[in-house]
Amino acid sequence: MRLHEQGASAPSHRDGFEIGWRDAGGDHRVPLFETSGVEFEAGLPVRGFPSYRGQRHFPGLYWSATTGGHVGFESWLERDHAMLLDFTPEVTGLLSQPFWLFWEDERGKRVSHAPDYFARFEDGRRLVVDCRPLDRIDPRSAAKFAATRAACASAGWGYRVVGEVDAVRMVNVRWLAGYRHPRHGVAEGMVERLLALFSVPSPLVGQASLAGDPIAVLPVVFHLLWQGRLGADLSRPLTDTTLVSRVEGR
Structure with a gap:
């Protein structure tokens, strides 16, 4: 699994992140620091994957042995990384598109990002994953990934940007x-x-x-x-x- 360490700057107000997620009780949105007890892996995806004629990527559902249910993916690369997380014995929970992360950039513009996966490990560790071929990370994506890394660090979560697998x-x-x-x-x-x-x-x-x-x-x-x-x-x-x-x- 290849990791991409982000060099782009994080948002100026690292304590200004908000997070929105969805579960059986509806939609929720609170400051990030209030989510320490939230089991995101038990929630619902915050967005779906549209399917239309002529699209260049391949969305679908992967059946996870970890969860006993389906995990969404938007490309073969995402499918492979969902499979790798499912293959990791220490992973006990997995959800695609687990939440929206909201913040303001250095210009005061509101920005949002929905990471690809949230995984929980048997020792309680939490990992957020974004999947992107490393040669296709443009400046806008790099800035979002850097902000997501800062948010995860603030919450005590792990964060990875993963590309092609061996x-x-x-x-x-x-x-x-x-x-x-x-x-x-x-x-x-x-x-x-x-x-x-x-x-x-x-x-x-x-x-x-x-x-x-x-x-x-x-x-x-x-x-x-x-x-x-x-x-x-x-x-x-x-x-x-x-x-x-x-x-x-x-």
């Missing part, structure tokens, strides 16, 4: 995402047996075949890789001989 890693994650649904991990006794078999690094298919017919066993292996209970080097293409091992503590 192609090999993304191919592997997309493959494993095909086995993200919990139905692939319910085979009675199979999960425990596979975790035991891969207690030491072993070739993927050869070791899996010791547990039974690979056609039945491999989907469970891929599900455990998706969950992070098994691990492998995803910087290289997954093959029959990829070394897979149990991840301790998961």
Whole structure:
């Protein structure tokens, strides 16, 4: 995942941010410093993704194993980063277009921005993510990203601007995402047996075949890789001989 550190100046009044979000109770808008207890990941997107003939990007919905529901995306890049957040075992909540951030720029002009994702981690950390090819960040976007970074720092949240992902890693994650649904991990006794078999690094298919017919066993292996209970080097293409091992503590 590539990160872009913003060099543009933040708004002059860092304590002047407001935030607007939506949940089952309706729309809300308050100063940012009043939102410490808000569970944005449990809310609703503040904007939708229009779809029209001839558009150049590809909006859609991604089913998240983390939330058990759909997460919106506005481009393949956003879809990939939603998938990567879903693939991160420590992420416990995820929402697209989670809120509007409002502030005044150095000229006193009102500005707003809706980040692409909000994620909550199991240790309580919160992360805001914007997705943009790094060579397509114009000055206007850079200024918005810088302001969003300042707002997140003020709130004690993490913030990332992410671009293209390593192609090999993304191919592997997309493959494993095909086995993200919990139905692939319910085979009675199979999960425990596979975790035991891969207690030491072993070739993927050869070791899996010791547990039974690979056609039945491999989907469970891929599900455990998706969950992070098994691990492998995803910087290289997954093959029959990829070394897979149990991840301790998961």
